[in-house]
Amino acid sequence: xQISSRFTLAIHIFACIDTFGNEYKVTSDFLSRSTNVNPVIxxxxxxxxxxxxxxxxxxxxxxxxxxxxxxxxxxxxxxxxVECIENGNLFHFHDNPNTNCPxxxxxxxxxxxxxxxxxxxxxxxxxxxTLEDLKQDxxxxxxxxx
Amino acid sequence: xQISSRFTLAIHIFACIDTFGNEYKVTSDFLSRSTNVNPVIxxxxxxxxxxxxxxxxxxxxxxxxxxxxxxxxxxxxxxxxVECIENGNLFHFHDNPNTNCPxxxxxxxxxxxxxxxxxxxxxxxxxxxTLEDLKQDxxxxxxxxx
DNA sequence: CGAGATGTAACAACAAATATTACAACAAAA
DNA sequence: TTTTGTTGTAATATTTGTTGTTACATCTCG
Numbered sequence: 198x199q200i201s202s203r204f205t206l207a208i209h210i211f212a213c214i215d216t217f218g219n220e221y222k223v224t225s226d227f228l229s230r231s232t233n234v235n236p237v238i239x240x241x242x243x244x245x246x247x248x249x250x251x252x253x254x255x256x257x258x259x260x261x262x263x264x265x266x267x268x269x270x271x272x273x274x275x276x277x278x279v280e281c282i283e284n285g286n287l288f289h290f291h292d293n294p295n296t297n298c299p300x301x302x303x304x305x306x307x308x309x310x311x312x313x314x315x316x317x318x319x320x321x322x323x324x325x326x327t328l329e330d331l332k333q334d335x336x337x338x339x340x341x342x343x
Numbered sequence: 344x345q346i347s348s349r350f351t352l353a354i355h356i357f358a359c360i361d362t363f364g365n366e367y368k369v370t371s372d373f374l375s376r377s378t379n380v381n382p383v384i385x386x387x388x389x390x391x392x393x394x395x396x397x398x399x400x401x402x403x404x405x406x407x408x409x410x411x412x413x414x415x416x417x418x419x420x421x422x423x424x425v426e427c428i429e430n431g432n433l434f435h436f437h438d439n440p441n442t443n444c445p446x447x448x449x450x451x452x453x454x455x456x457x458x459x460x461x462x463x464x465x466x467x468x469x470x471x472x473t474l475e476d477l478k479q480d481x482x483x484x485x486x487x488x489x
Numbered sequence: 490c491g492a493g494a495t496g497t498a499a500c501a502a503c504a505a506a507t508a509t510t511a512c513a514a515c516a517a518a519a
Numbered sequence: 520t521t522t523t524g525t526t527g528t529a530a531t532a533t534t535t536g537t538t539g540t541t542a543c544a545t546c547t548c549g
Binding site: 344345348349378381383384401402403404405 | 490505506507508509510514516517518
């Protein structure tokens with residue numbers, strides 16, 4: 198299974214706030230048009246990002262702003278905000294290995310630390326990328342377009 | 344979304360072949376009892392592992408054996424064998440960003456290499472673990488049980 | 490108040506994971 | 520050659536998660 202597109206959507210949303218926040222009011226409709234995704238889905242993601250303290254959403258009047266300096270928000274923060282994963286485990290373990298079988302009752306002991314190593318290595322890489330990096334790269338591409 | 348339990352199941356299967364292969368005939372029914380998973384699911388996974396050249400399955404008479412030395416099979420090999428992921432991409436990108444929007448038409452340029460870095464770091468860690476490591480650890484636990 | 494937003498609930502459409510039943514094809518042993 | 524146990528696979532069901540959509544109460548500000 199792939200990681201839900203909510204993650205790339207969330208990053209896209211931040212890119213829009215960075216790029217257009219000074220010029221336009223960034224509403225769920227605005228974001229819906231840029232991403233080509235239903236505004237209700239956008240609002241759900243905005244709710245998750247707000248819940249994680251990454252953005253502020255103006256109720257009533259509308260519009261979204263970033264809640265912290267961009268260099269203090271990592272891809273891992275965004276990932277954790279929008280990817281609701283059971284127990285935080287990347288790997289889904291089969292539920293009931295047979296405890297009467299020597300392998301069945303030990304498979305968790307043997308595997309768990311290895312799976313955690315893999316997950317940690319991925320999360321470490323996610324944590325090494327910030328929204329500031331994203332902004333820099335996006336500005337470069339936008340500048341080259343002209 | 345979590346990675347399907349087919350992966351931990353496949354590893355469990357290898358652990359059973361390692362542990363019981365000399366003593367018993369390792370059939371899909373045998374594996375079904377150890378994992379507590381339906382034998383048809385097991386056979387489907389066995390088919391994927393066979394397709395990847397990692398095991399051999401005896402048609403008719405039944406039973407499964409490993410096709411290569413354990414130290415030559417990595418977790419990444421197993422992962423690729425059983426995890427059928429679109430284009431091999433870990434992250435699902437939203438399908439149609441609006442190309443009339445400057446952010447929409449550049450988001451792929453900006454994001455793709457970052458996502459690939461994350462995926463590679465995970466796959467590198469998966470590649471660093473072999474079935475031989477699994478066997479060593481399993482034997483240690485089995486020995487300590489006595 | 491009225492206009493334009495957000496927050497949410499409810500429901501539908503779809504896809505993937507997992508379970509289950511059934512059965513043809515197969516290989517070896519009796 | 521028949522029997523037995525097994526694999527391979529199709530068909531179907533159930534469940535769960537994702538994404539889309541409609542509707543509407545609520546909010547803020549002009």
